[in-house]
Amino acid sequence: MKKAVYTSYGSPEVIQIIDIEKPIPNPHEVLVKIKASSITRADTMMRQGTPKFGRLIIGLFKPKNTALGTGFSGVVESLGNKVTKFKIDDEVFGEKLFSNGTNAEYLCISEDSIITLKPHNISHKQAAPICDGFLTSYSFLRDIGKLKQGQHILVNGASGSLGTAAVQLAKNMGATVTGVCSTKNVDLVKSIGADYVIDYTKNDFTKMRDYFDIVYDSVGKTNYSKSKKTLKANGIFMTPVLGSNVLWYSIISPKRVKFSATGIRKQRDLKMLLAELVTFFSQGKLNTVIDKTYKLENIIEAHKYLESDHKVGNLAIVN
Known part of the structure; x- marks a missing residue:
């Protein structure tokens, strides 16, 4: 072979x-x-x-x-x-x-x-x-960020693999979703459920103040120090992208900054998440x-x- x-x-x-x-x-x-x-x-x-x-x-x-x-x-x-x-x-x-x-x-x-x-x-x-994009993002949204209905989440890199998954999952979980992407992908991000879309070539989301419950940086293109002013009082910044910045902040501010490698989570937990995703896909709720x-x-x-x-x-x- x-x-x-x-x-x-x-x-x-x-x-x-x-x-x-x-x-x-x-x-x-x-x-x-x-x-x-x-x-x-x-x-x-x-x-x-x-x-x-x-x-x-x-x-x-x-x-x-x-x-x-x-x-x-x-x-x-x-x-x-x-x-x-x-x-x-x-x-x-x-x-x-x-x-x-x-x-x-x-x-x-x-x-x-x-x-x-x-x-x-x-x-x-x-x-x-599915296990690279949806399983990782679902692990973050449900278990790490504990996203709740009615919360407002920003997805940085909303047109990527993790991002397109996160936008759809967050909407299914009852959240308000703001996606960040380039000009050419604005329509796509809107079409998969984002309530608001920020074109990063025209606007900088880090200039917003006290706006989001969660900032999910799916692509590792920003960091907590840049994004923290956009978070509400108890908001969190989370990312699956390994970097010294996020590792440091996750140690000194573990309630505010979350990093996780989905692949090292317990297998039984991942299988439970995957079973839920299969149901969502079977029902036509995800694409x-x-x-x-x-x-x-x-x-x-x-x-x-x-x-x-x-x-x-x-x-x-x-x-």
Whole structure:
């Protein structure tokens, strides 16, 4: 089977497509023939080895894990002899972190991991990015920010993967939503439910005063020191983007600044969140915004496009 890997840090050109043997599932694993997989900003940061202090964890001089991709959607092709939760030909989707990668043709994954049946009303390319965008944003809005009906949330980077998810989720949770994006994406952000949209090329939301209950910086393009005056008295700033600024403030002001890595949360908590998301998608309450799709052999071009900062919503690798 074909699989995307990188063995050194650097530009998109460090990515290689290699041929390896198709994996064989262990007793509690399923073998998934991948129809679509995710590609995210986090993938480009891992490939670049940035921020550099992160290399203390992911590999000081070269990556410890050379695989790419976390989200996937596909069809169960075979089962381990102790699998009870899935059957052959089930359409499934999910996420596999710190693993052998999903930008590939096949994947073995435990039936108890982040994997579930795909709703029939969405495609594989729409399902593959759900755990990267929607699961992360839902974790922040529901569990970390504890967003309540009637609160006002600002989503910075509202046209990105996490941002388009957060806008839709916040509206479903009964909040008032202000999205921040560029001029070309204003109509999109309005169309997915934002009550107000700020074009950052024309207006600076950090000049607003005592306005928001939550500022959710989904893209790491601002910080607490810039945004704190926009927050109400008990408001919070939260972001999934790792940086020294947010780490420092989350330590000295933990009630006001929240950073979290969704992938290190307890698996049972993530599975509960995912089950709720599946219900929302099945009911047609959420929609995955897809910008472009790429074939696996063109993954280098996909990484280049990600780095151009022109991406809207999500990208998907399709097999």
